[in-house]
Amino acid sequence: MIDLDKLDKRIDQLFETETSDSLTKWLLNKRFENINVLLGNGSFVNMSTQKKILFSSKSKAVFNSIDNYSENTPINRKAA
Amino acid sequence: MTFYHTQENRNEELTEPIFCNKDNAWLGEAFYFWENEDDAVFWAVKFKNKTGKYNIYKSKIISDDILDTVFNREHYYFWIKQVEKAAKNFVIKTGSKPSLKEINDFFKEKDMWSEFDGILFQDISENPIHFMVKEFQYKKRIQLALYNKEKIHNFTLHYVGEV
Numbered sequence: 001m002i003d004l005d006k007l008d009k010r011i012d013q014l015f016e017t018e019t020s021d022s023l024t025k026w027l028l029n030k031r032f033e034n035i036n037v038l039l040g041n042g043s044f045v046n047m048s049t050q051k052k053i054l055f056s057s058k059s060k061a062v063f064n065s066i067d068n069y070s071e072n073t074p075i076n077r078k079a080a
Numbered sequence: 081m082t083f084y085h086t087q088e089n090r091n092e093e094l095t096e097p098i099f100c101n102k103d104n105a106w107l108g109e110a111f112y113f114w115e116n117e118d119d120a121v122f123w124a125v126k127f128k129n130k131t132g133k134y135n136i137y138k139s140k141i142i143s144d145d146i147l148d149t150v151f152n153r154e155h156y157y158f159w160i161k162q163v164e165k166a167a168k169n170f171v172i173k174t175g176s177k178p179s180l181k182e183i184n185d186f187f188k189e190k191d192m193w194s195e196f197d198g199i200l201f202q203d204i205s206e207n208p209i210h211f212m213v214k215e216f217q218y219k220k221r222i223q224l225a226l227y228n229k230e231k232i233h234n235f236t237l238h239y240v241g242e243v
Contacts, residue, residue: 001144001145002145002147002155002195002196003195004154004155004158006195007158007192007195008158008161008162010192011162011165011166011187011192012165014190014192015165015166015169018169018173019173020173020174023169023170023173023174024173024174024176026186027170027174027176027178027182030182030185030186031182
């Protein structure tokens with residue numbers, strides 16, 4: 001048998017102790033818990049302070065010019 | 081009482097219901113059951129249809145400690161009072177309106193809902209076969225959100241249906 005009166009009072013007491021901060025924190029955690037699971041807990045690192053270069057190359061890319069361009073229809077189109 | 085649990089058919093038979101923690105689980109994270117078999121089937125056809133087949137399981141739920149907001153007047157008004165109390169506190173203290181799921185999760189996490197094993201709740205079905213009376217949906221669609229797994233007995237596959 002559920003004691004509704006007792007539970008009603010417990011819930012009243014619960015909200016008396018909950019502050020604006022605690023409720024807001026709970027609600028935000030609830031709404032963003034999936035993102036937190038993905039990102040993990042902790043603060044974000046400002047990437048502008050991480051200036052370690054991982055890959056670099058000073059050589060310039062040289063692309064071959066296309067000198068065998070043909071206006072022939074592709075084989076598959078001919079077949080169609 | 082017998083209740084029904086709907087799942088997609090993935091060529092395997094469950095030995096226990098799947099715990100629902102989806103964002104749209106309106107009574108919070110729980111095991112969800114339908115009171116009426118036709119609602120279980122309608123839900124399956126509409127939302128558990130990806131494999132073309134669905135499973136309807138049935139189970140006895142044995143508990144005297146269900147908050148019955150559907151048939152028990154005292155429980156219903158208690159429920160309304162607590163939901164509104166919570167909603168009011170959240171709006172005043174956070175400036176944001178909570179969902180019903182958030183309210184239920186809050187009470188559950190704060191150990192308030194440990195006084196009972198689950199909540200019986202109802203809304204109105206969209207099932208067209210229930211509109212037997214012109215322009216009026218007379219039949220309740222009743223769901224049980226069960227928090228206490230130990231109250232589930234004889235969970236068995238009732239039948240496999242095709243969409």
